Amino acid sequence: MHEILKGGAAVYVLLVLLAVMVVAWLVSRLRYRRYRRTAEEKEQQKRESSKRRYVTAKMKERVLERDNATCRICGISKGYLDSLADGLGDYLLLEIDHITPVSQGGTGGDEDNLQVLCWRCNRKKGGTRTNEEVAGMIDYGIDRVRVKKRRGLFR
Numbered sequence: 001m002h003e004i005l006k007g008g009a010a011v012y013v014l015l016v017l018l019a020v021m022v023v024a025w026l027v028s029r030l031r032y033r034r035y036r037r038t039a040e041e042k043e044q045q046k047r048e049s050s051k052r053r054y055v056t057a058k059m060k061e062r063v064l065e066r067d068n069a070t071c072r073i074c075g076i077s078k079g080y081l082d083s084l085a086d087g088l089g090d091y092l093l094l095e096i097d098h099i100t101p102v103s104q105g106g107t108g109g110d111e112d113n114l115q116v117l118c119w120r121c122n123r124k125k126g127g128t129r130t131n132e133e134v135a136g137m138i139d140y141g142i143d144r145v146r147v148k149k150r151r152g153l154f155r
């Protein structure tokens with residue numbers, strides 16, 4: 001009698017263990033599937049956004065020409081710097097910026113959504129500010145340079 005009870009308990013324990021293992025296996029499968037699905041979705045989104053973000057060298061050239069190689073916020077240009085001192089314009093880094101950031105629904109491959117900015121204005125604009133907001137923030141001392149130049153102080 002005692003032996004049978006012991007055997008019954010062992011079977012019971014084994015059954016419970018088996019059930020737990022089956023449940024754990026099912027849960028892990030479900031979690032793996034969900035993980036796979038979200039990973040695939042993320043990959044897809046990344047591919048699409050990089051496609052939308054893509055700006056060709058030809059487009060950059062056209063935008064630079066259209067904007068006269070002048071920052072659309074602060075108005076600085078290579079030509080202006082060269083007029084101050086020979087070769088100074090080479091130090092100006094002009095960038096092509098998305099007016100409405102791609103992260104906020106702007107189209108990357110659309111030239112109407114591209115503009116020329118100097119690197120300082122572009123850093124200030126980031127992914128959240130508008131041209132007008134940046135224009136209200138900046139003081140690069142360009143006007144002070146103009147005054148100095150007029151007075152013959154700038155060399």
Ligand SMILES: [Zn+2]
Binds near residue numbers: 118121122
């Ligand atoms: Zn600028």
